[in-house]
Amino acid sequence: VTRVSSPRRGRIGAVDLPALVEQARDGQPLAVARLISLVENGADSLPALARLLEPHAGRADVLGITGPPGVGKSTTTDALLRALRQAGRRVGVLAIDPSSPFSGGALLGDRIRMGEHATDRGVFIRSMATRGQLGGLAAAVPQALRILDAAGFDIVIIETVGVGQAELEIAHLADTTLVVLAPGLGDGIQAAKAGILEIADVLVVNKADRDGAHDVARDLRQAQAMRGQLDPAGWAAPIVKTVAARGEGVDEVLTAIDGHRRWLAGTGTGPRRRQARLTAEVIALALGQLEAGVRELVGTEEFACRLADVPMGRTDPYAIAAWLRAATTD
């Protein structure tokens, strides 16, 4: 694998997009990296890029990995990556950090994580932030998936930093979502539990050699039962205990993922999920464009005048919002 620094906007204007796509399809990591940089920077060529990639996409399995901070998501990703490589599968990893627009630390992290796979073309690891793209990560991640998919990666892992609204949305982009938990995290898990159970296709209790792992697994099973998620007609997310740092339980996780993949195929849920992913991307793009229009108006004198009338009770936030909406669409 190779890592290139992000080209600046403008310097890539002369790029031959069809040639770059061909190079990416040929498995050239430099081409893949340059295409993802285009997505991050919001290049004008993104619509054309989507059309070039789309006929070659739709083959990769997308695996989402999420969970609270400190549970060992990166360690789990790395362990799965190693096991999948041993099974001969090509694996791309997108590490998503919605909370930070600064990619400096992430790039350093990429280099460290890729060290082990430095000469392996079957592995591509990349941290993603968005600088220019309208719609933010919710629009950029599907486009990056399209690149890795067309580049022939069998599995693309989307790893997110924590469990928040943005992470939940990104998890919805996956075919199979792993939620990683660990004992001893206290209130965080309780707070996140409703959201976690809603999105998890496989539940991983990592650091299973620590006290409390059994309790976490039992609590999760009880919560699933209470929510009617153990109905034999549906998919009951398996709960797998791991010690990812030692590779323990990783085969069981892969078996659970395979089981989910078969379930998706058998029920026709797979295509529906991909349809949902495309819909989410389009919505994020449309809302991004509308938001840009609204924020432009917010900088105007007229907006300031209307806002100044609120404390007197002469107008209200709802009336100004209606004006913003109408003016944006003019």
Place this chain on the structure above:
Amino acid sequence: VTRVSSPRRGRIGAVDLPALVEQARDGQPLAVARLISLVENGADSLPALARLLEPHAGRADVLGITGPPGVGKSTTTDALLRALRQAGRRVGVLAIDPSSPFSGGALLGDRIRMGEHATDRGVFIRSMATRGQLGGLAAAVPQALRILDAAGFDIVIIETVGVGQAELEIAHLADTTLVVLAPGLGDGIQAAKAGILEIADVLVVNKADRDGAHDVARDLRQAQAMRGQLDPAGWAAPIVKTVAARGEGVDEVLTAIDGHRRWLAGTGTGPRRRQARLTAEVIALALGQLEAGVRELVGTEEFACRLADVPMGRTDPYAIAAWLRAATTD
């Protein structure tokens, strides 16, 4: 304090809004609770409510409390609440859970937390979710603040569940934002640090009796220095160590908050923050309306037809987004 269950939409249609606002201004907790329920449920009367409240608002200090899960945010809120009551100040608390649309657990939590203050009209604690309001919590929280402000609470504490994008936005609604951390949280703090330092007016290192508290404080100070946040011309967020469960350090936190309030007053930053809060509310409302329009179109046959053309490369997500945008504004 009194807690009423949320009235359903429709059952509150006959409400005499000016009378309810007068009762809230008179400090009647039932009226305050009913008004906040109106906000949660997205009643049609919200614009009128904003106009009735606004002339009586603008007095309360808004204190945001955020931080990663497990650091003791609720404990810190409760300790501050107790200390502020002893100082004779009326305190409202809004506990925000952006990740969960289900308020069942939150309501139970309210009852437990309010037990201590059950007969005290100077305290009002409420968990908030949004069911109906356009713009979600980013629009609903400012309206709820307006209610508590007009009801004469001197301080309104907004407590959020974790550090994610939504929580960061909500923290921006506050005059003073406390970020609570604790030793032993590992990667979570590292990942969130950039965002934390950007929003923190006061940094609280809770559970300071544990190993590593000194290191957390030192790391934060170094990170502040690296980001140029110790410039004497600006506000350097004080770092206060607490053991909130035993009330230790709480007075120092209040002193730090007072210092920040004086700085806001001295630099004219206070009115600018309130202006920013109103702007954020209006933007959230406008984007909420636009999003509702987009989602309506997403349900149409025409959208499905356009989407089906993407895998063939006949159209692309960007073109469909442009169509959505134009059609929404028709």
